[in-house]
Amino acid sequence: MKQKTIEQAWRGAERCKSCGIRHLALFADIPQESFDRIHLPIDDITFEPGHRLYLQGDDIPFVFTIRSGLVKLAQRMRNGDRRIVRVLGQGDLAGLEGLEGLPMDHDAITLDHVTVCRIPKSVVKSLRRDNPELHMALLQRWQSALSAANTWITQLSTGSSKKRVARLLMFLHERSVDDTFFLPTRDDMGAMLGITTESASKATAEFKRKGWLKTVGQNRACIDVDELAPACE
Amino acid sequence: MKQKTIEQAWRGAERCKSCGIRHLALFADIPQESFDRIHLPIDDITFEPGHRLYLQGDDIPFVFTIRSGLVKLAQRMRNGDRRIVRVLGQGDLAGLEGLEGLPMDHDAITLDHVTVCRIPKSVVKSLRRDNPELHMALLQRWQSALSAANTWITQLSTGSSKKRVARLLMFLHERSVDDTFFLPTRDDMGAMLGITTESASKATAEFKRKGWLKTVGQNRACIDVDELAPACE
DNA sequence: ACTCAACATTGAAAAAATTAAATTCAGCGA
DNA sequence: TCGCTGAATTTAATTTTTTCAATGTTGAGT
Incomplete structure (x- = not known):
C-alpha cells in the first residue's frame, strides 16, 4: 500500500x-x-x-x-x-x-x-x-x-499500433497544462491502446528517433505536433 | 432518405x-x-x-x-x-x-x-x-x-479477431429477447470490432463450420453458448 | 429462369503484430 | 565501484491480420 x-x-x-x-x-x-x-x-x-x-x-x-x-x-x-x-x-x-x-x-x-x-x-x-x-x-x-x-474507442482502439501511439501522444499533449506531458510506461501504453508493450515501445522509439518525440526528465516528454499529426491518420 | x-x-x-x-x-x-x-x-x-x-x-x-x-x-x-x-x-x-x-x-x-x-x-x-x-x-x-x-472497450476492442467476434456474438445473444439474435453484416461487425470485413467474415465462417453458430433465416442467428464461451478468452 | 446488386466467402501474398530471448541502460544500495 | 534491478529497447522467429482478387450466395425485380 x-x-x-x-x-x-x-x-x-x-x-x-x-x-x-x-x-x-x-x-x-x-x-x-x-x-x-x-x-x-x-x-x-x-x-x-x-x-x-x-x-x-x-x-x-x-x-x-x-x-x-x-x-x-x-x-x-x-x-x-x-x-x-x-x-x-x-x-x-x-x-x-x-x-x-x-x-x-x-x-x-x-x-x-x-x-x-x-x-x-x-x-x-x-x-x-x-x-x-x-x-x-x-x-x-x-x-x-x-x-x-x-x-x-474511435481514436485509441482503431488503426495500426503506430497510429494509436501517435494519437495517444497527441491526446496527452492536448490535455496537459504546460508544453510537456506525462509519458506513461510502455506497459500502460499497451494497456491503453490494446497492443503489446513491445509494439508500444517500437512506436515510441521510432518517434523518438525521428525527433518527433523528446523525453524531458524522467517521465515527461514533449512532441512536435506538426510532425506527429500526419502519423495519426 | x-x-x-x-x-x-x-x-x-x-x-x-x-x-x-x-x-x-x-x-x-x-x-x-x-x-x-x-x-x-x-x-x-x-x-x-x-x-x-x-x-x-x-x-x-x-x-x-x-x-x-x-x-x-x-x-x-x-x-x-x-x-x-x-x-x-x-x-x-x-x-x-x-x-x-x-x-x-x-x-x-x-x-x-x-x-x-x-x-x-x-x-x-x-x-x-x-x-x-x-x-x-x-x-x-x-x-x-x-x-x-x-x-x-474491454470486450470488443481487445484480443485477436476471433475472440472479438466470439465476444460480439455472446453480447448479441445476451441482449436478445428470444434465443435467436440479429446478426450484423460482416462490414458492420468489422466496424464494431476494429478489424477488417474479411477478418470478421473468416471468423464467423469458421464458427459456422464448427457448428457453434447457426444462421436462422436472413439476418438472424443463434449460438451454442457452451461451445463458444471458451473462444472468448 | 435470368440478371443484377449486395453481401459473404475464400485463398494467396504481403504487411504487421506478437512472442520470446537477449541486450542496453540508468538508478540504487551495499 | 560493483552488482542488482526494472525499464526500455533490439532482434529474430512465429503468428496473425490485412490486402487484393476471385468466386459463391442470395433475394429482388423483370
Whole structure:
C-alpha cells in the first residue's frame, strides 16, 4: 500500500470558493449559501504515483475531483488481461458510479503525482437535492465521461499500433497544462491502446528517433505536433 | 432518405402507462399526475433497417427510447474510417447528449426493424424539473451508457479477431429477447470490432463450420453458448 | 429462369503484430 | 565501484491480420 499525504482537511467547504480550478470543478456554480449549510469534511489530498483511489468491486463513499495529475481507469478481465478504459485529468470526476450506489467496475490508479479533492457522497447527495446547478454539473460530467469513452474507442482502439501511439501522444499533449506531458510506461501504453508493450515501445522509439518525440526528465516528454499529426491518420 | 411509418401518434402521454416495456423505459417511475399535466406529442414510431435517427453534428429536439430492435451508434473520423461505438437495444435511450444542448457526436442508424418512442426534449426537461424519479432515471441511463462503453472497450476492442467476434456474438445473444439474435453484416461487425470485413467474415465462417453458430433465416442467428464461451478468452 | 446488386466467402501474398530471448541502460544500495 | 534491478529497447522467429482478387450466395425485380 502506497503512502498518502493529507495536506489540509477542512471542516465545511470554505476552501472551495478559493479553489484554483473551481471553474472546472463539480461545485463551480453552487451558491455560497449552499456551502454554508454543509459541514462535512471535503479533503484535499495528494497521492504519489501508483496509488489506488479505489479498486474494481469497491463500494466507496466518495467521489474525487482531479485537481492535478493523471489517473488511469482500468478494467481487469477474467483471463487476467487488463485494459485501461480512460485517463482522467484536471477537472475530471472519478467515482461517479458510486453516486448511484453501484460498486466500481474499474480500478482508479494514479499515474503521476496527483492532487484530488475528495468529496463524500453524502455531501453531493444533500447538495443535489436542492441545487439544480449541481444536477446540471453532474449530468455534464456524465456527458463528458461518455464522450471521452467514445473518443477512446474511435481514436485509441482503431488503426495500426503506430497510429494509436501517435494519437495517444497527441491526446496527452492536448490535455496537459504546460508544453510537456506525462509519458506513461510502455506497459500502460499497451494497456491503453490494446497492443503489446513491445509494439508500444517500437512506436515510441521510432518517434523518438525521428525527433518527433523528446523525453524531458524522467517521465515527461514533449512532441512536435506538426510532425506527429500526419502519423495519426 | 429511408421511409418511416408512424403507427400511432398520441396527444399527451396516456399511452405510456400501458407501455409494454414501461418497466425499462424512461418514465418507469413517474407518477400518473405528472403525465396528466403534460400534453405534448410522444410518438410511437417504427423504422425499417438502415434508417437514420440522427446524424453526427445534428441538433435534435428529441430523445428516443428503443422499444424493440437494435440501433448502432457510429462515429466517423476525418480520414473517412468509421467505428461503431455502441449498439443500443430494448430499453436503451438514444440522444441523451441532446438533453444538454450539445450536437450529436455520432450517427444513430437502425440495424433491423426498430420501434422507438420519440420524446421531445421539452417534455423531459419540464418533467425533470419536479420529478426526482426522472432525475434518477436519467442518471442511471448515463451510468449504463458509460458502463456499456467500458464493456465495448474491454470486450470488443481487445484480443485477436476471433475472440472479438466470439465476444460480439455472446453480447448479441445476451441482449436478445428470444434465443435467436440479429446478426450484423460482416462490414458492420468489422466496424464494431476494429478489424477488417474479411477478418470478421473468416471468423464467423469458421464458427459456422464448427457448428457453434447457426444462421436462422436472413439476418438472424443463434449460438451454442457452451461451445463458444471458451473462444472468448 | 435470368440478371443484377449486395453481401459473404475464400485463398494467396504481403504487411504487421506478437512472442520470446537477449541486450542496453540508468538508478540504487551495499 | 560493483552488482542488482526494472525499464526500455533490439532482434529474430512465429503468428496473425490485412490486402487484393476471385468466386459463391442470395433475394429482388423483370
